[in-house]
Each structure stands twice: as structure tokens, then as C-alpha cells.
Amino acid sequence: MSTPTTPAPDQAAQQKLKEQELSRRRFFALVGWGGFLASVGGSAFGAFRFMFPEVLYEPPTIFKIGKPTDYGMGVTDTLKKERQIWVVRNEKGLYVLVAICRHLGCTPNWFQDQARFRCPCHGSIYDIYGNVRGGPAPRTLWRAAIHLDPVDGQVVVNFIQRQDPDPQSTLEGLTVPEEGREVPPFFVNV
Numbered sequence: 160m161s162t163p164t165t166p167a168p169d170q171a172a173q174q175k176l177k178e179q180e181l182s183r184r185r186f187f188a189l190v191g192w193g194g195f196l197a198s199v200g201g202s203a204f205g206a207f208r209f210m211f212p213e214v215l216y217e218p219p220t221i222f223k224i225g226k227p228t229d230y231g232m233g234v235t236d237t238l239k240k241e242r243q244i245w246v247v248r249n250e251k252g253l254y255v256l257v258a259i260c261r262h263l264g265c266t267p268n269w270f271q272d273q274a275r276f277r278c279p280c281h282g283s284i285y286d287i288y289g290n291v292r293g294g295p296a297p298r299t300l301w302r303a304a305i306h307l308d309p310v311d312g313q314v315v316v317n318f319i320q321r322q323d324p325d326p327q328s329t330l331e332g333l334t335v336p337e338e339g340r341e342v343p344p345f346f347v348n349v
């Protein structure tokens with residue numbers, strides 16, 4: 160009696176196995192290389208971004224606004240948008256008011272016909288000196304420090320250094336006497 164023998168895999172089956180093995184290796188090689196290249200690419204991109212950090216460019220806080228003769232009597236409103244200031248000239252000289260409402264920080268508007276700054280947000284009203292003439296503002300407008308550049312004679316504004324004296328409560332509103340205001344570096348006699 161003879162025992163049945165297992166038939167040896169034929170050539171086609173062996174070929175198929177080889178191909179399967181090859182494609183499996185190819186797949187793992189692809190995955191490996193893909194991961195490697197992705198990590199190298201990521202590191203290179205990170206290094207590249209490191210050389211160009213995201214910088215927030217703030218406007219300068221000390222800047223020149225031209226010669227004193229560029230400013231006539233009263234309020235010059237032209238620098239409000241660009242510099243957030245008003246330049247004011249009276250009989251004695253110049254001062255600079257910061258165009259930020261002392262209530263919640265909105266930007267007031269200057270009304271030449273009323274000689275008043277009015278804040279559109281909650282109705283604060285200031286006079287040409289920055290005194291409060293109405294509305295909820297608890298303090299008078301800031302004045303920024305100014306001086307004349309000794310070389311070119313231009314007015315230099317320091318937007319950060321601000322005059323903020325205690326106002327007195329008067330019948331007209333919150334007021335700071337001008338004698339206490341027209342002092343360097345918040346006023347120039349020109």
C-alpha cells in the first residue's frame with residue numbers, strides 16, 4: 160500500500176509567493192523612506208522658519224511730526240489716524256493730546272465748530288485742553304511728552320511718556336489748571 164505524497168508547489172505558485180514577498184518589502188521600504196523623508200523635511204522647514212520668526216511690527220513710540228511752524232492755531236487733526244494724536248497750538252506754544260478716550264479707550268473726534276472732542280462710544284466730551292466737559296470719562300485727556308530736536312528743529316513726540324495730573328471737579332467738569340499743564344516736557348514755547 161502506498162502513502163499519498165503532498166504535491167510540491169508548482170513554479171507558478173512559487174513565483175506568486177515571491178512577488179507577494181517583494182511587494183510587501185517594497186511597501187515597508189516605502190513607508191520607512193516616507194517617514195524618514197517627512198521627518199527630515201519637517202526639521203528642515205522648522206529650521207528655515209526659525210530664521211524668519213514672526214515679528215509683530217508696532218508703530219514707533221517716539222517719532223517726529225515736522226516743524227512747529229507746520230502747525231497753526233488750534234487743533235490739527237491730521238495725525239489722528241496715523242499717530243493717534245492731535246497737535247494743539249495756543250498763543251504760547253504747542254502741546255500734543257493723545258487721541259484715546261479716558262473712559263474705555265475709544266477714539267474721539269474733533270468738532271471745530273463746537274471746539275470740543277466728542278467720543279462716539281459713550282458720549283464723553285473734552286475741551287481743547289483735554290478737560291472733561293461731559294460724559295463718563297473719569298480723567299482728562301493725556302498729553303504726550305514733546306521736545307524740539309536740537310539738530311533739525313522738528314517736534315519729537317514721545318507717545319508713551321504722558322502727563323496725567325489729577326483733575327479738579329469744577330462746575331464745567333473735570334479740569335486741570337493750564338499753569339500746571341504748560342510745563343516741559345509736555346509743552347514747548349514756540
Ligand code: FES
Nearest residue numbers: 260262263278281
Ligand atoms: S470710550 Fe469714550 S466715552 Fe466711552
